[in-house]
Each structure stands twice: as structure tokens, then as C-alpha cells.
Amino acid sequence: MSAPADADRRSVSPLRLIRYLALAYAALIVYASLHPFSGWRDGNLTPFSFLEACWPRYWTLFDIAANLLAYLPLGLLLALALRSGSEKRMPPLPAALLAACIGTALSFCMESVQTWLPTRVPSSLDLLCNSAGAALGALLAVVGGARLLTFIRRCQRWLAPIHDADIILVLIGFWLFAQLSPETLLFGAGNLRGLLDIPSPVDYGPSAFFAIETAIIACNMTAIGLIVRFLLAPQHRVLGPLIAFFALAMIVRALATAILVEPAQAIVWLTPGAALGTMIGGALLSLLPLLPPRWQQxxxxLFLMTGAVLINLAPPNPYSQAAMAAWQQGHFLNFNGLTRLIASLWPFLALPCLTFLRRPRHLN
Structure with missing residues (x-):
């Protein structure tokens, strides 16, 4: 392999990817903690008054588990990033301790700011659970961090030597995370109208909704499939990884729906329109990867923006309305706001990155 190719391959760095993931996950925690960012008020309380309060009257094991698990990935990612973030590498234990402290500090800041949000109740129990989650994640980095880094490096052989492909990998992770929301259409993204609570401009009948749902799913599936294919090294076959990727997305969707709504509705989102759109998207992805990479890009x-336009013209999804009625909003309101934000903004974040992605000339 030539020197330029070696430099390009080094540009796909597992350490840089971990740093990006840590920053992105911290940003998600801030958004979820302060959602819906409205109704700010001064209740004549200090931002540290929650520390003086008694043990919260109402709490459940679900709340404890959710707060603990929410900060576990943050502690893991921070510990790995700190451990490998410079030429003079920090030893595992100090990196884990610092990561746990950063997670605790972030949780303390979020609980303090929630003092001015009427829809949020700051709690010392939440701070304790979040801190424990960050510490547990940091401990996992000490125990299995080296294995995780080795696994990421081994996965590099599947990737084309594209500069800053780490950012696209993070965006693909965001896309998978957005599939956790049973409110959105399958693979749907870019719904700014829903994010801004703007009513549908057209009243569609059932047949029209079937057609537009099919087109939205086919466009988005084709777009994300081509993005994944663009990142894969050309010597590898594309069919297997794409099938595995979309199977994972559907499993995530089914599990999230079973947990957040009810098990009996785990695959209710697989409507006739969704099934047809998936088949059309699969057919396109069996042919389009044969084109040159620049054409695929x-x-x-094109498919990304077409899907975004169509989803903003579509009527409200009747299934999502039924799913939302079944949600336990006290538990999932902030999670729903987070997944809706990611799904709504994803195409507009991915398009600039996709536009500036460049493969080495010998791969085009």
C-alpha cells in the first residue's frame, strides 16, 4: 500500500471516533435533561436546594435504572477518550476516576439548571444514580476498554480509507438511535413540520397515505444504504453488511416499541406501505451500488432530500398517534423529545457531511 493510502487509512481513527461519540452523547444528555426548554421560571430557590431536600416521595425502580443506565455509556466513552487522548496516555484507573468525576459534574449541573424548569424535578436521588452510572461505565472501560479498542481496530478493515469518516459513523449511530421512537415512520427522517408543530398542509385519503409512506421509506432506506455502502471498503461485498444493518434497525425498532408501548404492538409499524417501501428500497440497493462511488454519493x-420533502408533506401517522396515546409520558416524554429531534434534524446534518466526503482517487 502506498504512503498516501496509509495516511488515509490512519484517518479513520478509533480514538477520534470515541471522542466524537463522547461529545455527542454528552450533548444528548444535556438536551434530554433540559427538554422541553420552555416555561423557565424563578421559584425563589437556589440551584443547589435539591441537595437539601429529603429523599423524593415518589420514585420507582424504573426511574433508578433509567438514570443509572443513561450515564453508563458516558462514563465508558469518557474513560476511553481520556485514557487514549494524548501521546502521554493516562493510566486506566486515573482515567476512570476523572471520567466518573466529569459525569458527576455534568449531572450536578443538569439537576441544578432543572430548578428553573417547571416540568422537571431536580433530585439528589437522580444525581446519585447518574453518578453511579458514570462510575460503572468508567469501571467497564478499565475492565474491557482494551478489548473494545481492539475490536474497533479490527472493524476498520471493513471501512474505505475516507478522511473524517468518523463523523459519518457517528451520524449513522444517531440514525439507529432515532429508530427507537415509535412515533416516527419507519426509517423516516427530516420531519421539521412535526418538530415545529405545524399542521399538515393537505388532507390525504388512505390510498394517498399508503403511497407517500411507501415513497418515504424507500427514499430513506436507499439513502442510508448508499451512505453505508460508500463507507465500506470496495473489496468487500455489500449485500451481507446492508442486510445486517437494516435487520439491526428493525430489531431496534421492534424492541423499542415492545418496551415503550406494549409487547403486542412490537411490529405494528410494519404496515403494508412500510413493507412495500422496504422491498423497493432493497431492490434499489441491489442495483445502485454497482454505480461508481461518486454517482452513489x-x-x-438526492434520495435523502426527497425523503425529507415527502415526510414534511405527509399527514400525521395514524399508528404513531395510537402509540403516543399508549406511552407512559411521565417516563418517556424527554426520551421522545430527544428521538424526535434527532430524526427531524438527521438529513440536514448528514447532507453537508455527505457532500464533502471524498474517497482517494484510486477508489473512485
């Missing part, structure tokens, strides 16, 4: 951007 352009078509991915």
Missing part, C-alpha cells in the same frame, strides 16, 4: 444526497 450524489444519489444518496
Amino acid at each position: 450524489a444519489l444518496a444526497a
